Amino acid sequence: MPRRLLRSFQVLRQSLPTATSSRFRLAGILFGLLCGLLCQAHAQAPATLATLLQECMDRANAGDSSAAFNAVLNLAEALGKAPLSEVKEVLPAIMQAVDDKNPAIRTLALNSLVAIQSRSNPDRTLRGDALPLLEPEIPRIAAHLTDDDTHIRSTAANVLGGFSPKPPETVFPPLIAYLKRDDAVSSVGSSIVFQLVRLGPQRPPVATAITGFLNRNDQTPDCLISSIDAIAHAPIQNEAIDTGVVHNLDPPRPTAVRIAVIRDLPELQLPGDVFTATQARLRQIAASEQEDATVRTAANSILPCWTNDRHTPCPAFTLPPPTPELPDESA
Numbered sequence: 001m002p003r004r005l006l007r008s009f010q011v012l013r014q015s016l017p018t019a020t021s022s023r024f025r026l027a028g029i030l031f032g033l034l035c036g037l038l039c040q041a042h043a044q045a046p047a048t049l050a051t052l053l054q055e056c057m058d059r060a061n062a063g064d065s066s067a068a069f070n071a072v073l074n075l076a077e078a079l080g081k082a083p084l085s086e087v088k089e090v091l092p093a094i095m096q097a098v099d100d101k102n103p104a105i106r107t108l109a110l111n112s113l114v115a116i117q118s119r120s121n122p123d124r125t126l127r128g129d130a131l132p133l134l135e136p137e138i139p140r141i142a143a144h145l146t147d148d149d150t151h152i153r154s155t156a157a158n159v160l161g162g163f164s165p166k167p168p169e170t171v172f173p174p175l176i177a178y179l180k181r182d183d184a185v186s187s188v189g190s191s192i193v194f195q196l197v198r199l200g201p202q203r204p205p206v207a208t209a210i211t212g213f214l215n216r217n218d219q220t221p222d223c224l225i226s227s228i229d230a231i232a233h234a235p236i237q238n239e240a241i242d243t244g245v246v247h248n249l250d251p252p253r254p255t256a257v258r259i260a261v262i263r264d265l266p267e268l269q270l271p272g273d274v275f276t277a278t279q280a281r282l283r284q285i286a287a288s289e290q291e292d293a294t295v296r297t298a299a300n301s302i303l304p305c306w307t308n309d310r311h312t313p314c315p316a317f318t319l320p321p322p323t324p325e326l327p328d329e330s331a
Contacts, residue, residue, distance in 0.1 A: 049090040052078055053112070057097060060104040072108045076115035084129050087116060095137055103149045110144065110155040113137075117162035135168050142174035145188075153188045161195030172196075176205055179213040189213065190226035197234035201241060211244035224248065225260040232264035237310065242268040246278050255292050262298040266306050266314040275308040282306075 047055075052075040059068035079087060094116075097109035116130045134141075144156035157178075163171050175192050178184055184192075193213065196206050214227060228245050231237075245268060249261045262282070270278065285291050286299040305314035 047078075049075070049078055049082055049086055050093060053090060053093055053097070056108050056112075057100075057105055060108055061102060065104075068104065068108065072111060075108075075112060079112060079115045080119050084133075087119075087130055088133055091116075091133055091137075095140060098140060098144070103147075103152060106144065106147070106149070106152050107155060110141070110152065110159055113141065113159045114155075114162060117159070131163060135163070135170070138163075138168065138170045138174075145174055145178050145192075150186070150188060154191045157188065157191045157195050161199060164199055167199045171199060172203065172206065175199075176209040179209045184213065185216060185218050185220055185223050187223070187226070190223050190230060193227040194230035197231050197236075197238075197241070201234060201236050201238040207238050207240045210241050214244050214248065221254045221256050224253075224257050228257075228260050228264055232267035237269040239269060239271050239274075242270050243274050246270065246274060249278065249281065255295060258292075258295050259298045262295070262302055265302055266312075267310050268308075269310055270308055272308075279303070279306070 052071070056068060056071040056075055059071050094109050094112050097105050098113070100106050100109065113134060116134065117126075119127045119130055121127055138160070141156055141159050144152055145160075147153050147156065157175065160171050160175060175196055178192050179189060193210055196210060200206050210227075210231070214224065228248065231241055231245055245261060245264070248257055250258070253261075265278070265282075282299045282303055286296055286303060288296070302314060305312075
């Protein structure tokens with residue numbers, strides 16, 4: 001019992017009248033103190049997952065983004081530590097929030113799903129114990145790949161990408177379908193490439209979808225560079241996809257894209273004939289005075305160390321700083 005309440009009982013005992021008529025008064029006082037003790041104990045109990053989720057939603061609905069962010073962090077930490085039974089209990093409420101009309105609520109709910117997927121052991125290895133709970137919800141999550149909010153689309157892609165290392169078959173169709181959308185060339189599209197090359201790059205439908213996405217006529221330099229980097233840094237490579245990356249080495253691709261391809265070549269795993277042909281093309285680029293200077297520099301940086309073995313990386317790729325313009329002395 002807390003000291004303050006114990007002291008209250010001691011004072012009460014010393015001051016109580018002895019008359020029989022005061023017994024009802026004593027009972028009332030004791031009942032009040034007991035209620036206070038129970039309320040205090042309840043206040044000190046850890047907040048439930050449902051309470052933490054509701055706090056997140058209240059903060060988001062109030063438009064207090066800073067408080068909402070902190071509340072989400074608290075919820076994420078609790079989801080990582082809670083027993084699986086408690087996660088299962090709160091999951092319907094989280095999924096209801098995923099479909100909320102408020103974009104801020106949808107965002108925090110999807111991030112809560114990421115936290116559930118990220119539950120880890122003391123050695124920080126992923127447990128994966130909650131993934132079976134989330135598998136039936138894949139269609140509802142995937143529906144937000146077409147959300148009006150671009151950020152929510154990316155978050156939904158991130159959730160779908162969290163079903164590794166043994167992703168269910170239902171994860172792939174919505175991600176692949178997105179790459180064929182008219183508006184797929186975007187940060188969301190490159191994010192989906194990132195997820196697919198980590199979920200199942202060896203799957204023929206995945207390879208076909210990604211190479212088709214890279215070759216779209218409406219590709220932009222930013223989206224293409226992000227996609228190429230995602231492919232190169234994936235833990236498992238697919239030679240068909242990597243060959244598709246090499247096809248972006250030459251004009252009419254912009255200089256920034258061509259440099260990105262060259263920079264990422266040591267991370268790729270190419271078929272032998274493609275490696276030989278690409279190596280010869282790099283030598284031509286490096287020797288040609290008609291080429292852009294930065295592209296030539298990139299080629300010369302990679303050629304000495306590129307062996308088509310991604311386990312033997314080249315030194316860190318850096319380009320020299322731009323030459324400062326000299327002041328016009330005639331002015």
